[in-house]
Amino acid sequence: MRKLMIPVLVVALALMLMSMFVIPEGERGIVIRFGRVLTDDNQVSRIYEPGLHFKMPLFDRVKTLDARIQTMDGRGDRFVTSEKKDVIINTYVKWKIEDFRQYYLATGGGNALTAQALLERKVTDVLRSEIGAREIKQIVSGPRNNDVLPDSADSEEVTTEAARQALEIDGERDKIMVNVLKDTRESAMKDLGVRVVDFRIKKINLPDEISESIYRRMRAERESVARKHRSQGREKAEVIRAQAELEVATLLAEADKTARVTRGGADAKAAAIYSSAYSKDPEFFSFLRSLSAYKTSFSDKSDILVLDPKSEFFRYMNDMNGAPVK
Known part of the structure; x- marks a missing residue:
C-alpha cells in the first residue's frame, strides 16, 4: 500500500502542476479545449486576467495574447492621386486586441505577424481610396485654422513642393486620417477582433524621378x-x-x-x-625786365646767340643809363 502511494502522489502533484498556469502582466489568456476556445454559460469567451489560474490538465491548452497597445509602423507605399501623380506615404497604426477569441481564430492561432499583415492590408486599401479621390496639394496640407486631431502624435514631415501652397488651400490631410481611422476601426473589429486606437500619416514624399523634375523646375524659377x-x-x-x-x-x-x-x-x-x-618808375621796370631776359638767355653756356650788338636787347649793356644805341 505504501508503495502505491508514492506514484499516486507523484501523479497527483503532476496533474496539479499541469492544471495551474500563470498569466503575466500586460497579457490575457484564453483556454483551448479540443481546438475550441472555452466560453462561459453566455457563450462569451473566457478571458483570464494576469495572475494564477487553473485548467483541466491534458485536455486544455493555454494561449497568452498581448493585451497592450501595439504599434504597426508601416513601410512607405506608393499611392496615386486624382491627378494621376504618384506619392509615397509612410503611416503608423496604434492597435490592441479587443476580442481575443475572434483575434485567435482570424490570425491562425494568435500570430501577431499575421494580424499586422491583415491590418496593414485593410489600412492600405482604405488609404488608397482616400488618396485617389484628392489632389496632391490637398493631401499634403492641413486645415487653415490649424485644427488638430485628438490624441495627436508627433508632427508630420512633408517634403513636397505642394507644401509651399499649404497656406493658400484648404488641406484635407487630417480628414483623410479621420476617415481611414473610422473605416479601418469598423472592419478590423469585425474581422480581426482588434480595435484601431490611432492612425497617422508620418511622411509624404514624391518618387525620386518626380522630385528631381520638381527640383529642376524650382531651380529654373x-x-x-x-x-x-x-x-x-x-x-x-x-x-x-x-x-x-x-x-x-x-x-x-x-x-x-x-x-x-x-x-x-x-x-x-x-x-x-x-x-x-x-x-x-617805367625806366626801372624796363631795367628789371632786361636783367631777367639776360639771366634767362645766358643761363646755359652752350647756347649761342647771333644778335646785333646795337639791337634793343643789349640796350643796358651798352649804356648803363639805357640810352638807345645809335
Missing part, C-alpha cells in the same frame, strides 16, 4: 527670379552711376568756373599792381 533681380540691380546701378557722373561733372564745372573767376581776379590785381609799379 529661382534662376529666373535671380536674373530679374540682377537685371533690376544693373538698371539701378546705371541710374546711380549716371547721377553720380552728373554730380561730378556739375561739381567740376562749378569748380572750374570758380577757379577761372578767382584766377581772372588775381590776374587783374597782378596787372593793376604791375601797371601801378610801371607807372611809378
Whole structure:
C-alpha cells in the first residue's frame, strides 16, 4: 500500500502542476479545449486576467495574447492621386486586441505577424481610396485654422513642393486620417477582433524621378527670379552711376568756373599792381625786365646767340643809363 502511494502522489502533484498556469502582466489568456476556445454559460469567451489560474490538465491548452497597445509602423507605399501623380506615404497604426477569441481564430492561432499583415492590408486599401479621390496639394496640407486631431502624435514631415501652397488651400490631410481611422476601426473589429486606437500619416514624399523634375523646375524659377533681380540691380546701378557722373561733372564745372573767376581776379590785381609799379618808375621796370631776359638767355653756356650788338636787347649793356644805341 505504501508503495502505491508514492506514484499516486507523484501523479497527483503532476496533474496539479499541469492544471495551474500563470498569466503575466500586460497579457490575457484564453483556454483551448479540443481546438475550441472555452466560453462561459453566455457563450462569451473566457478571458483570464494576469495572475494564477487553473485548467483541466491534458485536455486544455493555454494561449497568452498581448493585451497592450501595439504599434504597426508601416513601410512607405506608393499611392496615386486624382491627378494621376504618384506619392509615397509612410503611416503608423496604434492597435490592441479587443476580442481575443475572434483575434485567435482570424490570425491562425494568435500570430501577431499575421494580424499586422491583415491590418496593414485593410489600412492600405482604405488609404488608397482616400488618396485617389484628392489632389496632391490637398493631401499634403492641413486645415487653415490649424485644427488638430485628438490624441495627436508627433508632427508630420512633408517634403513636397505642394507644401509651399499649404497656406493658400484648404488641406484635407487630417480628414483623410479621420476617415481611414473610422473605416479601418469598423472592419478590423469585425474581422480581426482588434480595435484601431490611432492612425497617422508620418511622411509624404514624391518618387525620386518626380522630385528631381520638381527640383529642376524650382531651380529654373529661382534662376529666373535671380536674373530679374540682377537685371533690376544693373538698371539701378546705371541710374546711380549716371547721377553720380552728373554730380561730378556739375561739381567740376562749378569748380572750374570758380577757379577761372578767382584766377581772372588775381590776374587783374597782378596787372593793376604791375601797371601801378610801371607807372611809378617805367625806366626801372624796363631795367628789371632786361636783367631777367639776360639771366634767362645766358643761363646755359652752350647756347649761342647771333644778335646785333646795337639791337634793343643789349640796350643796358651798352649804356648803363639805357640810352638807345645809335
